[in-house]
């Protein structure tokens with residue numbers, strides 16, 4: 001008997017279980033792209049799991065074990081994106097660069113209006129490693145992820161280094177510093193989870209490093225953002241999550257089931273209280289929420 005629950009609908013497969021068990025169920029060298037966003041060892045609570053290892057070393061040793069499995073599952077031309085805390089990333093970087101080619105060290109940065117550190121520079125970014133198995137054969141759809149090229153193009157500059165001077169291009173492949181706002185309560189994509197990643201972040205990764213029909217795997221799926229975006233972009237997708245309360249989000253978000261163990265799966269009720277122009281508190285609906293800035 002297996003230690004996990006597995007549900008499949010069309011191009012989506014989701015597991016509720018420990019990734020060490022569920023990854024064994026996936027064929028070796030079958031996955032095109034893996035996005036791994038594990039617990040960061042910073043003391044967060046994910047359901048009944050506390051993200052707290054006895055030391056950095058213990059945490060790194062745990063990461064090496066699931067990374068080894070992920071590498072096994074990746075096709076020879078596959079790509080792996082890994083996130084962790086700024087303090088833990090050096091361990092993973094040193095370990096990974098002996099097994100894969102690290103092509104980019106990405107900084108995902110954002111702003112925060114919350115409480116900020118006052119005695120040191122507070123952390124407003126999270127690192128992402130982009131690695132490939134074969135640096136001569138991997139997917140990178142540069143034109144699918146181009147962004148506005150702000151400097152030269154908006155100032156209408158001419159590039160005189162070219163043989164025939166030409167205006168600067170108006171678009172470019174993004175560099176390795178990505179400003180993408182974090183998921184906020186009032187955003188339509190928000191789910192109840194302490195570290196949900198933005199769809200915009202996953203969209204860039206999935207578009208760049210996979211093609212329609214490819215298989216995209218997330219071994220620490222949380223709210224299954226990776227699977228939701230992969231599904232929307234016509235990729236096949238596999239998500240693994242240990243906590244059943246987040247697995248239930250997947251069943252609903254990915255349109256796999258409307259009930260789980262007799263419970264109806266309903267979207268989060270995001271009614272909240274806000275002052276109107278006269279200082280009077282008024283209830284708003286989730287539809288109205290999306291009209292407010294975040």
Ligand SMILES: C[S@@+](CC[C@H](N)C(=O)[O-])C[C@H]1O[C@@H](n2cnc3c(N)ncnc32)[C@H](O)[C@@H]1O
Nearest residue numbers: 018019037046196197220221222223225241242
């Ligand atoms: C940082 S969160 C992932 C968030 C996700 N990227 C999203 O957008 O919602 C890490 C997730 O890993 C799950 N997790 C922790 N240990 C796990 C394990 N051994 N196997 C599978 N999932 C695990 C946690 O419950 C948590 O939801």
